[in-house]
Amino acid sequence: MFDFAAAAPHPALQQSPEFASALAYTGRAPLKLSDGTLALQRGPLLMLPRYQAPARVLPDILVNQRRPVLLNPDFRDPDIEKIGAVPLIGPATTAELSLTGDLRAQLHQKWRNRLKHAEMQNLRVTRQNMPIDPAHWLLSADAAQQRTRRYRSWPAPLNCAFAKANPGQAKLFTAFAGKTPLAGLLLLRHGSVATYQIAHTTARGRHHSAQNLLLWCAMTWAARKDMQRLDLGLISTEDAPGLARFKLGTGAKPRKLGGTWIWWPPLGKTLRPLAAWDAKLMRDDWTG
Template identity: 30%
Template structure:
């Protein structure tokens, strides 16, 4: 049987950090979980090995996909893809996308001892679900939801796009003479925020990356460390902090903490707005506000009122 012609190919583990990072920077919607630093940190902290694949159309690189693998038995290796593949161009036509999905499906099969858990970076709609099914994948979980804030219009347009109530609360924060501190190294401010983050995780029983993982990710690239800590002081005392993680031309809001005094002076509104200004100053074009779900409706409302576009991915497949 003659297989249909496929103009795509995936070159595996044949690139440097610099080459991967340069391609990621060309992606319009880069994701944190497809960064080189994320893969290296997973290997160091959790024992997952990263395979880095560059997707070519004919001889031209058009996308990338990172796969984490962990050997469970001599004949069985667990494999997973989170929030990939990513594309340099805005959109890959559906029939062409199916060719790449089939390549991934054929590489990771249970009968070959390489079962795959796949959370593709594809929006949830009937056409996408059909393509996943047509290429041999079976859906088994709901998709990630978040809010994407486009920064390309600039600070004035982004501020004008804030929900009226959110903008009024930002005005309140700005009247409280909050002082901003910014740190791009995993130093004292990072340690301070991680201490409060751990206490909050335990008290509220939610999942999130460990401080060890975040530090390992930060240390995986000495020339371009990804973490940014912004901290608000009121009356000389820190009352709130946020952690951003940069990836390509975008960033993700990863950690946030505030105390009662910070809530009273709207310190989180102040810090999220200062995050937008910092990212714009450093030429970033997108801001993933870090996930929303039905169980935390107040957090979801806080994020959606920043004026971004909510999105939901197609879900988890095997």
């Protein structure tokens, strides 16, 4: 069984002090619960993204809450239905890369070949603090991609707020052919972990394998800075198999998160029978 306490030194981005500082800078500071867990207040809901507290302590740390709580545990918690939480969405999968050991040796062969190809293209790679500019080309490209592919991620102002509230912790890597940018990558540092936040590549950049080179530069830089893990974000072999292969090709390991649950503290364990029944269906997602 997962040891929640062991994970505390390496929380996900959504539970980091740096994320809390970014939200506070935007005027939407999170609620800090008694155990340090960050909770986001969104309309009538309280949201606990990627939290690491075991379900058995939730009634204590949320004792004063009277609104529905959306729970998104960072790991599977077999006891979560016992408090009456009802599952809504099965567990997503994230890719995590250890930054210890020989990073080049753990690359998959095809990924290593693409990296070698990129290294022969005479590309220039720069690293700088992310400019605090919502209209920056990388943020604009990311916003356009979100609209085209119909998904939602951080808006440009929040990425800028992270850079503003955490000086030097948002790093922009850019690959150039001459003076033309071919690809960009935004890496957010939080404690001993770095998160692969945004990446965009032009058609010419894809031809030159520029994103492989950028991610490699980001990985090795993070390792030199003694970071322990690189969070590469969610992957789906069904919806985006190419992106999943790209991330896992670094040697990253897939890990299933804890699913999404809804819980209303005033009801206590009233919904426990329904929660236990629905949780059986979610377990298939963890084992399948």
